[in-house]
Amino acid sequence: MQISRKDTDSLNSIITITVDRNDFVSKVDDVLKNYRKTANVPGFRKGYVPMSMIKKQYENAVIAEEVNKILKENLDKYLKDEKIDILGNPIPIMNNNLDWKSDSIDFSFELGLSPKFEIDLKTRKKVTYYHILADDKMINEQLNNFQKQYGKIIAKKEVKKEYEITASFDSKENKIETTSSFTIDDIKGKKNKDLILRSKPGASITLECNNLFDETNKAHQFLGISKEAVSNLKGEIIIEIKEVNERILADLNQELFDKIYKPGTVKSEKELKLKIADGIEKQLEQQSEQKLLNDVTDFLIKNTKFELPEKFLVKWMQNSGKEPLTIDRAEEEYIKSEKGIRYQLIEGKIVAENDLQVKIEELKEFAKDMITRQMAQYGQPAPGEKEMEGIISRILSNQEEGRRLQEQLMSKKLLKFYKENAPLKVKKINFESFVKEAYAKA
Secondary structure, eight states: OEEEEEEEETTEEEEEEEEEGGGTHHHHHHHHHHHHHHOOOTTSOTTOSOHHHHHHHHHHHHHHHHHHHHHHHHHHHHHHHTTOOEEEEEEEOOOTTOOTTSSEEEEEEEEEEOOOOOOOOOOSOOEEEEEEEOOHHHHHHHHHHHHHHTSEEEEOSSOOTTSEEEEEEEETTTTEEEEEEEOGGGBOSHHHHHHHHTOOTTOEEEEESTTOBSSHHHHHHHHTOOHHHHTTOOSEEEEEEEEEEEEEOOOSSHHHHHHHSSTTSOOSHHHHHHHHHHHHHHHHHHHHHHHHHHHHHHHHHHHOOOOOOHHHHHHHHHHSSSSOOOHHHHHHHHHHHHHHHHHHHHHHHHHHHTTOOOOHHHHHHHHHHHHHHHHHHTTOOOOOHHHHHHHHHHHHHSHHHHHHHHHHHHHHHHHHHHHHHSOEEEEEEEHHHHHHHHHOOO
């Protein structure tokens, strides 16, 4: 058997494997002998069917199967030994004139080669890394929530503007059946507000569904429907007042501070607001980091130039699925996938050159941290060492869960690498401005 390579250009190559008859004939003979032992052919006892009949019926199929095994094994070994990085999988070049009786047979495969390129992280162009700050509005809202949470609730028999109203919302036409709490300030329109203000617990009011709340987000929240469904509301809704409560806010004193945080860690309203701000910013950090990952990805794709074996990849996509695609559909799939292919190559190079590969011990430690945090959320201590090992083993033995954890850890490692090496400019910004600037939303 011989293997030869011919590069048609820097991104495409043809591998030809010449298989000699001696490479497979003995294996084929062994398979045919076994077939003969078990073959059921009318007129012949089992094991006594003439070999000529066995060969006539099975020989070509067996040769094809054994040759395919040889091709796969040797092609994989050749690519590994020669360190040839390819995209997709080798595509067999069809030969409709194969002669299985000849002394040697040539098989050729198209390869799409991985391009050579360099990644420049020392460019003058910068990627914005948003540091989202907690503004006064967010801090005061959280402070108010704490005061409500640890304050008092006094039941009332009438509705007033500052009271909290708990009501059921029922609209068969819009498939709404839910219970929520709101205040008069959440309601849109003087007529609607006046009708609710004149109500008492136990009363039912029928109002128009559309424009009931002063914001789309509030309608989405209080009615338990999607934001898209809010714009399609129609007809009427029955609102039954269940409860009316006055909330007496907790005083801002040491007793409250010690209920919210570990006793003694907060000693003034100023310190409380600083603590709240820190907590909000840590929560918002995840959004900032996800935005950074997305932006660095786009930056690297845009600023790392290299060609791809486009024709090969289109052809590979055309024939790699369960059902073959038309050439037009394969080209559409390539256009959709091109950005992802480019980033996979860039990320792979970064990971390889900077030793960022996920190691099994790192993955186990990452899983351990995740389990510990999850248990802490429910007020439970971390499992003992043996129990923890068992849990980690079960998680990692689940292919889907293991892959998900590996992707999370890889994202974490890449994020750390980008923070330390990518050309970043830090921009401090409040959340509202972040949403407007980063996602172009009002």
